[in-house]
Amino acid sequence: MGALPRHQAIVDQLPRLQLGEMLVGRGRITPKQLSDALEHQGHMGHRRLLGETLVELGFVTDHDVMAAVADSYGIPFARDIARIADPRCLEVLKRDYLLEHLVLPLFLVRDVLTVAVAEPANLYLFEELVRRTGKRIQIVATTACEIRAALDAYVPAANVFVINEIMGDVDEAAFNIIEREVAEIEDLRAVAGHSPVVKTVNWLLWNAVHEAASDIHIEPGDRRLRVRFRIDGRLFEKVDPPWQMGAAIASRIKIMAGLDISERRQPQDGDIHVMLEGRPIDLRVSTMPSRHGEKVVVRIIDSRASLVPLERLGMSEAILERWTSVISRPNGIALVTGPTGSGKSTTLYSVLAQLNTADRNISTVEDPIEATIAGLNQFQVNEKAGFSFTSALRAMLRQDPDVLMIGEIRDKDTATTAVQAALTGHLVFSTLHTNDSISAITRLINLGIDAYLVAAVVRGVLAQRLVRAICPHCREQFEPDTHVRQEVEASAGAVAVFERGAGCARCRASGFSGRLGVFELLVPEENFIAAVSRGASLQDLYEAARAAGHVAMRVDGLAKVRDRRTTFEEVVLATAS
Numbered sequence: 001m002g003a004l005p006r007h008q009a010i011v012d013q014l015p016r017l018q019l020g021e022m023l024v025g026r027g028r029i030t031p032k033q034l035s036d037a038l039e040h041q042g043h044m045g046h047r048r049l050l051g052e053t054l055v056e057l058g059f060v061t062d063h064d065v066m067a068a069v070a071d072s073y074g075i076p077f078a079r080d081i082a083r084i085a086d087p088r089c090l091e092v093l094k095r096d097y098l099l100e101h102l103v104l105p106l107f108l109v110r111d112v113l114t115v116a117v118a119e120p121a122n123l124y125l126f127e128e129l130v131r132r133t134g135k136r137i138q139i140v141a142t143t144a145c146e147i148r149a150a151l152d153a154y155v156p157a158a159n160v161f162v163i164n165e166i167m168g169d170v171d172e173a174a175f176n177i178i179e180r181e182v183a184e185i186e187d188l189r190a191v192a193g194h195s196p197v198v199k200t201v202n203w204l205l206w207n208a209v210h211e212a213a214s215d216i217h218i219e220p221g222d223r224r225l226r227v228r229f230r231i232d233g234r235l236f237e238k239v240d241p242p243w244q245m246g247a248a249i250a251s252r253i254k255i256m257a258g259l260d261i262s263e264r265r266q267p268q269d270g271d272i273h274v275m276l277e278g279r280p281i282d283l284r285v286s287t288m289p290s291r292h293g294e295k296v297v298v299r300i301i302d303s304r305a306s307l308v309p310l311e312r313l314g315m316s317e318a319i320l321e322r323w324t325s326v327i328s329r330p331n332g333i334a335l336v337t338g339p340t341g342s343g344k345s346t347t348l349y350s351v352l353a354q355l356n357t358a359d360r361n362i363s364t365v366e367d368p369i370e371a372t373i374a375g376l377n378q379f380q381v382n383e384k385a386g387f388s389f390t391s392a393l394r395a396m397l398r399q400d401p402d403v404l405m406i407g408e409i410r411d412k413d414t415a416t417t418a419v420q421a422a423l424t425g426h427l428v429f430s431t432l433h434t435n436d437s438i439s440a441i442t443r444l445i446n447l448g449i450d451a452y453l454v455a456a457v458v459r460g461v462l463a464q465r466l467v468r469a470i471c472p473h474c475r476e477q478f479e480p481d482t483h484v485r486q487e488v489e490a491s492a493g494a495v496a497v498f499e500r501g502a503g504c505a506r507c508r509a510s511g512f513s514g515r516l517g518v519f520e521l522l523v524p525e526e527n528f529i530a531a532v533s534r535g536a537s538l539q540d541l542y543e544a545a546r547a548a549g550h551v552a553m554r555v556d557g558l559a560k561v562r563d564r565r566t567t568f569e570e571v572v573l574a575t576a577s
Contacts, residue, residue, distance in 0.1 A: 019050050022068045023060060033059045062143040062262070066118075070141035073120050078140040081106060081116045082150035082255045089113065092133050095151065101125055104147045105133075112136045118144040149251050149261035197248040200241060201256075205283065207238070208300055209276050212514075214341075215300065218253075220246040220293035232468045232515050233341065236508055250287065250294040257285040265289055271368070272298075284368065301370045310350040313343075314516035314565075316556060319462075322521055326460030327351050327429075333422045335409075335461045337434045343466045343517055344431045345370050348405060351429060352376060355403055364405040365392035381407070389414045397421055406430040412448040419449055422457040436553065437461035437522035438545055442538050455532040461522040463553055465574040467566045468512035474504035475564070484568045491555045492562040499564040516565060518574060520553035 020034045029037075033054075041053045051065040063079060070077035078084070081104060089105040090098070092113070098104060102118040103125070113135040119125065120141045129137050204227060208216050213229035225243040228235045241249065254261045257270030272283040284299040311320060326334050334351075336344045349371050352362055356375045367381035367389070377399070379392050389406055390413040396404060397417075409415050409430045422428050434440045440461045444454045479485075480498050488495055501511025522545060524532070531544045557571030 019065070019068060019072075020054075022072060023054070023064065026064075026068060026071075028064045028068070029054065029059045033057075062145055066141050066143050069120060073141070075120055076140045078106075078116055078142045079146070080260070081142050081146050082251070082261055083258070085150060092135075097132075099148070099151055102144045102147050103129065104142075104150055106140070108135065112138050114138040114140060116140050116142040116147060118142065118147055143262060145262040149247075149264075197245060197252050200245065201249055201252045204238075205274065205298070206276065208298075209281055209302060212302075213300060216296075216298040218246075218249060218296040218298075220250075220290065220295065222292055225249075231508070232510075232512055233466060234468070234510065236510075246293045250296050253285055253296055253298065254287065257283075259285070259287065264294055280372075282368070282370070301368070307353060307371055307373070308346055308350050310354050313347060313350060314560070315519055316559065319519050319521050319556065322523055323460065323462060326462075326521075326523060327355065327427075329427060329459050331422055331425045331427055332459035333418060333428045333430070333457045334459050335430055335432055335440050337432045337437060337440045337461060337463045338465060339433060339435075341466070342464055343515075344464065345407075347462065347464065347517070348429055348431065349373065352403070352405060360402045361400060362403040362405070363396045363399060363401045364407070365389055365396065366405075366407040390417055393417045393421065397424075397426075401426060404428045408432070409444075409447070415444055415447045415449050419453050419457050423453075434463070437463040437520050438541050438550075439538065440522075441532055441541060445535075451535045452533045455524070455529045458524060458532075460524075462519060463522075464517045464519045465553065465557075466515045467518055467557065467560070467570040467574045468510075469514045469516050469566055470499055470564065471501040471504065471507035471511055471513040473506045473513070474502040474511065475499050476502045480568060488558050488561050488568060491558040495562045497564065498561075500567050512570075516560070518553055518557035518560060518571065520551060520556060522550060 020029075020038070023029045024031055024034055037050060037053045037057055037059060040057060041050060051060075051069075054060045055062055055065060063077075067077040084106060085104060086107045089108055092105055093103070104116045106114045106116055108114075113129075113133055115129060115137055117125065117139055118141070120139060126137055126139065204216055204218075208229055211229060211231055213231050214233075215230040217226075217228040217230070217235065219226045219228070220243070223243050225241050225246045227238050227241065229238045230236075251261045253272075254268070254270070256272045259268045259270045266289070268285075268287045270285045272285060274281045274283065282301040284301065286297045286299075288295045288297075310324070315323065336347050338344050352364070353373055356362060356373060358375075361377070362375070363377040363379070365379045365381060369378050369380050372378065377396075379387075379396070381387060381389060381392060389408070389410065393404065393406060393414065394417055397420075404418075404421055404426055406414065406418060406428065407430070409418060409432055418428050418430060432440050432443055434443050438461075440463075441454060441458065444458070445451050477497050477499055485495065485498070501507060501513075503509040503511045507513045522528075525548050528541070528544045528548055531541055536544070554571060554575040557566070557575055558568070560566050561568050561571055
């Protein structure tokens, strides 16, 4: 046994070229940058290596330096080692040794153990690895930062522990990760070994989906790690893992999302695809550096939760009837408006599911695709590849569509293309970020669409918010303040009984369980269309809509208070301007 012959002689064959010359030759730095770095190094009294100086000055990255060093020794350079490491190989050496010498066993093939090292010139380290492992050793080079991050993710420090009772209810066999580059589904336990960090992350994801959370917030603080779930639009503290686990949990999630675990100074975004009890769940990951470590937010996109029948969204019979008429039109534009998190995508998916018949060609362009519906042609925006909303929409128009859905109208080009599609006989659905339905008209005009074109193509605008529903397990009757009763009855008619949630274990003592929509629907009629065409002000449009019987969103919300579906406070909070 021993190190492979090729690597036994590495140190004897020191690089013929100096590091600076190699980086210049590889096009990583310019001769001027090399000169500046050498001058800076001289001022530092050679207390830093040239590679460290180049990185400090921002001329290169750690990866650039190590790739050049690896090339000079004739050994491979490896990135993203945490994604290729076999967790079972990590058990051959103790964590303290791995961290002290900055080495990471990657995988074992035919009695040859491949090990990532941060010091490829250390011959004594090779010999010690052979002695300690009893294997032949194959060396690859990587950065010290990658090794530390991988160790944090897979082999936590000895003083880190996990509260065992939080694992008790999790059926790990039902929770699988879909590898990004392969078709088969691999068990998370096989991917990650027995790391308590991995089990903690799995539990958080599993539990968040089962509690119908929309987001997980992992927030490092001063000697505290807080984990919160957003459920029904509100954040609840779920668990406080040991604060030492913060970096490890963040690294594990980044590994799953295909992010660079060695980069902790810049925000990153990625995605994870999992199967939970036989159904796909998409997770959108966002990381942000903070004072005490990386904050991680995981958005949970459950396709099952996104597909709600139109009649179950919470629309009143009058609004549902008029909205059904709008979406049944053969052409034009129908918009859904509201802030982020107001349920716009769910409404559009409900519409498309209702229109999805064998005689219609329905195509969507989305960012991201939040639910997959059989029978629809769904396309994911890829800005880096030049596949934007506008370019995708133009391409879809050559695909003989009947119905088009654009995830969001963000700019003039997208708005113009949507209007052209509507004018040429297509039915177009999309979203806008406006406070109410009437503001959507002026928003299109502000994007650069001529007022007469807006008047010609807009068939309806549905504005919406989400409010929390009273928990059915702890609802109780009560008498509200006089002004509350007066306001509700002035809008919605007499109220015999007011109800609220007292708070119970099933609703986390909040008094609410689930959410429903509050809506207002603008269906332009003749006088309103004429006002839009002549470029009327927003105030004039409000007056024209009211004259035609337009009902504001708060009125719909107060009707739901009367019907004991939600509370006055929820409606006021959701509909405040």
